[in-house]
Amino acid sequence: MATGRTHRPATRSRGIPEATVARLPLYLRALTALSERSVPTVSSEELAAAAGVNSAKLRKDFSYLGSYGTRGVGYDVEYLVYQISRELGLTQDWPVAIVGIGNLGAALANYGGFASRGFRVAALIDADPAMAGTPVAGIPVQHTDDLDRIISDNGVSIGVITTPPGAAQQVCDRLVAAGVTSILNFAPTVLSVPDGVDVRKVDLSIELQILAFHEQRKAGEEAAADGTAAPAADEPAPPVRATPTNRKGPEGDMPAVMPA
Amino acid sequence: MATGRTHRPATRSRGIPEATVARLPLYLRALTALSERSVPTVSSEELAAAAGVNSAKLRKDFSYLGSYGTRGVGYDVEYLVYQISRELGLTQDWPVAIVGIGNLGAALANYGGFASRGFRVAALIDADPAMAGTPVAGIPVQHTDDLDRIISDNGVSIGVITTPPGAAQQVCDRLVAAGVTSILNFAPTVLSVPDGVDVRKVDLSIELQILAFHEQRKAGEEAAADGTAAPAADEPAPPVRATPTNRKGPEGDMPAVMPA
DNA sequence: CTGTGTGAAATTATTCACAGCC
DNA sequence: GGCTGTGAATAATTTCACACAG
Incomplete structure (x- = not known):
């Protein structure tokens, strides 16, 4: 963590x-x-x-x-x-700030599941000056410049990051500097935080990749049972290592059909 | 699972x-x-x-x-x-269908992270007839009535559920009946699926609740160190059990300030 | 020497199965 | 009699530490 x-x-x-x-x-x-x-x-x-x-x-x-x-x-x-x-800790009210009001940030701001369980969206923050003042889910978006003040004024200790990956670490640093000690990160980046700060991540494409792994496995088993050839797909040229040595990966370098 | x-x-x-x-x-x-x-x-x-x-x-x-x-x-x-x-299994292309094109569904449809990693949003499905035909992220929304056909026509084996919780199980059943064998569920509901179908869930409010747990703990430690009183919040009347017996929960029924 | 690969140890999580209380 | 609470057994995961290949 x-x-x-x-x-x-x-x-x-x-x-x-x-x-x-x-x-x-x-x-x-x-x-x-x-x-x-x-x-x-x-x-x-x-x-x-x-x-x-x-x-x-x-x-x-x-x-x-x-x-x-x-x-x-x-x-x-x-x-x-x-x-x-x-x-x-849900008998108390937790004000959260969402930073990065794009599609996902807006969706979260509108998400009813937060309010229902002790969480209150206290502030929406975005780096785009054009968005400042525009209400999203009834809450006016504020500019990143004021991040520090917004966090302290609202007593926010939980921040949600929904910025593009490139901005995530910087936003994270600023949140932490402002006093946030728990972060929910939706940006596909590894955040480094000082000791004592908790980070949880939600990565949508990682979830899909895990599903794909199991899905592929099912397809393989099915083929093994059916005798049906796996839908070979269009394998891109498998990169060969600079120094070819005796590998021992299960399927090796060649696109084979089935492992043992 | x-x-x-x-x-x-x-x-x-x-x-x-x-x-x-x-x-x-x-x-x-x-x-x-x-x-x-x-x-x-x-x-x-x-x-x-x-x-x-x-x-x-x-x-x-x-x-x-x-x-x-x-x-x-x-x-x-x-x-x-x-x-x-x-x-x-990312050397092949995985067509996915998103069911429930509200704020979150739309955000996912627009999410770049999918396409970048072997996943292709092949179809958007919603129960609202008014949405049918409207393009979201450049993909026209189709009506739930055609779910079956859409899934088979596109060879979709991975479905994403972003419907309200009440509709999730029904949508799930229909997806499975149509041949989907992996489901990514954003609805805050437990889905039951037959054997052989994988479900992964993403629950935004659960992530926040886990953070809140740790956050609360930090506040407690801090108070213990500072001698500062915990921000007592407005405790709602703690329900008392019908049959009051000798409980042994760490803090008991009374809203105390600090545990050991 | 350097940094991988991996048995063995330590830790964490799950499941079993049943004593004990209502 | 039914169902909780929990030690003990099992399984999964992480970490250690070091032999050995390049």
């Missing part, structure tokens, strides 16, 4: 495993839906199904928070909503 | 750990940047820094692909770009 050396573990927080933290929002979403339907209690099995995980994992996750269930009965929905919200 | 029982591990694919697959796109991005700067070779240390991971992990990751480096020298950039691209 951070750039600096890892002195302390930092992988856990208050004893709650990172993997568990990442699932709490999932549980919270499922619980909120139940709450809206006025369901009073739910079993680990039901809730797990609604959240798309298995029940053992869910129970283990909850065990890190405390004993909030009732044996033989299940969990009190409202109570659990509150406990998870508190654990995630 | 899939709904059905897990007969086979499914966590690995062709022997490459899932965690490694998830990082390959990162390495590829860093390598592509080097390639554009005509850098001929790179060491694991340098590449790791550029990708934001540590070098031991990178070398271990590459070891699953084969021995593509040269001891004492490093990795041939072009060669590695090709090998990783091939491994990820």
Whole structure:
């Protein structure tokens, strides 16, 4: 996450495993839906199904928070909503600033999912002077020059970067200098930040690439089963290494059809 | 991932750990940047820094692909770009369809990062008849009624769902029925899919919630160090359980100031 | 010498399975 | 009797550290 050396573990927080933290929002979403339907209690099995995980994992996750269930009965929905919200820090209001109001930035500004969960879009910032003043999602866009002031005035500690990749690091540095300590980065760049600043990234094309990997694998298996030739595609000339040596990659340099 | 029982591990694919697959796109991005700067070779240390991971992990990751480096020298950039691209299935063209052309769908349609890496937006689909024909990012929006035909005509195997949550499962079912086997889901819903279909999700508000968790933790530590009181916020009345029993949650029911 | 490739160790995450409480 | 909470078992991932190829 951070750039600096890892002195302390930092992988856990208050004893709650990172993997568990990442699932709490999932549980919270499922619980909120139940709450809206006025369901009073739910079993680990039901809730797990609604959240798309298995029940053992869910129970283990909850065990890190405390004993909030009732044996033989299940969990009190409202109570659990509150406990998870508190654990995630959602009982307070988090003003966020979005920097880079292009298509994606505007889409995020309009995204209802933020407001619904304790996050408030406090400011929109863009480097284009022409945009200054134009309201997006009802919020006037402000110019990058005022970034510092905007961050402090609004008490923003979470910044969202939706700039082009070339501008991301600079924006990041300015956000951090202004006091932001958590960054959600949509720009396809690795950001370096000082110790103590958290960065999470969302990279749309990475997600697709992971899907493509599995998709390709399925196609291969299918072909193996069917006897159908893989849709060879138009392989570009595979680059050969400057110093050809004995490689041992699974398929080697030649575009073969199937591995073992 | 899939709904059905897990007969086979499914966590690995062709022997490459899932965690490694998830990082390959990162390495590829860093390598592509080097390639554009005509850098001929790179060491694991340098590449790791550029990708934001540590070098031991990178070398271990590459070891699953084969021995593509040269001891004492490093990795041939072009060669590695090709090998990783091939491994990820990016030497072929993947037509994707985006369903739900609201703010986010439109932003994705306009997102340059897709085209740059083997993905082609082959179709935009929306349920609103008024949108039919309107071009978004130069591609005419088509109506959901024709979803089936659009998917097969374009040979789409990867679908992107950017509909409101209520419509997501239905759209997902139709995509799967039409032959889509990989789905990137932006709707904040758990999708159930038959075995053999991969789903990856991107949930913007979940990412923020994870940041908020860590942010809250920082605030706590700071307060502990400063002696400054936490900005107590306006705690809503914490719900009390129907049957009050001896809880053992770290902070209990009362809004306390600091944990141990 | 330098920097890869990789067994072995350490850490983290998931799953099992069942005692204990309601 | 049903369902939570959790130690113990298993699996996955990361990190270490060093042999050895170039």
